[in-house]
Amino acid sequence: MKPGNRFRLLARVCAIVAVVIAAKLAVHALGWEIITINPLFSGIVAANIFLMGFLLSGVLSDYKESERLPGELAASLQNLAQEAQGLALAKPGADATPVLRASAGLADGFLEWFFKRKRTAALMDDIDALTPLLAAMEGWAQATLVARLKQEQGNLRRAVIRIHTIRETSFVSAGYLLADMTTVLLSLGLVLSRIEPFYESLFFVCVISWLMIFLLLLIRDLDNPFGYYERYSGADVSLEPLRTASSRLAAMAAKG
Secondary structure (H helix, E strand, O other), X not given: OOHHHHHHHHHHHHHHHXXXXXXXXXXXXXXXXXXXXXXXXXXXXXXXHHHHHHXXXXXXXXXXXXXXXXXXXXXXXXXXXXXXXXXXXXXXXXXXXHHXXXXXXXXXXXXXXXXXXXXXXXXXXXXXXXXXXXXXXXXXXXXXXXXXXXXXXXXXXXXXXXXXXXHXXXXXXXXXXXHHHHHHHHHHHHHHEEOOOHHHHHHHHHHHHHHHHHHHHHHHHXXXXXXXXXXXXXXXXXXXXXXXXXXXXXXXXXXX
């Protein structure tokens, strides 16, 4: 996570915890602390942390996979362009320019798609548009080369479908609902609890609520590693491999 993104997450957590602390101060001033802390309360806190640990382990598996996907897209696009360029060098009559331009356009299209400025269906149409271009190269290339190019085209489709699924699907929605409700109820219980002396009460309210809220926001952020279009998304995977590939492909397409 980049430092700026980390600060953004911490700022959100601190803002919510500040509201909880303000509510605690108001409740104490009004004398509304009606709950007595007992071992059952600490058990509920532990159960909620365990639930968040389960959610965190689930989203981390998808996140680790997601870190590789932009690089795989970049590699497939560059493989397409390099194979086409190599064919043009080996066969002087072969024209690799259409494939090079299509690969460069796809790289830009992927970047637009990640920021939801392009629909998935339109991106899949762009990938399908490679089919006639690859078919036109069969007259110059061996069947094995064309098969490799079509395999890279299939890899692009597979990666796009996987990214779309990760981006649009939430991990265990019922688990999020339970974690949300438990965190809210526990924060309310901390606000209404009576702990003496009062400064110890403020300390425990601050630490426990900060831990639960931080975990909850972190899990939700990690659940969508491609949230570049979301205002508060901070834990997004890097698109640098795809940006680098876009620049290289644009240079290759310009040279022809």
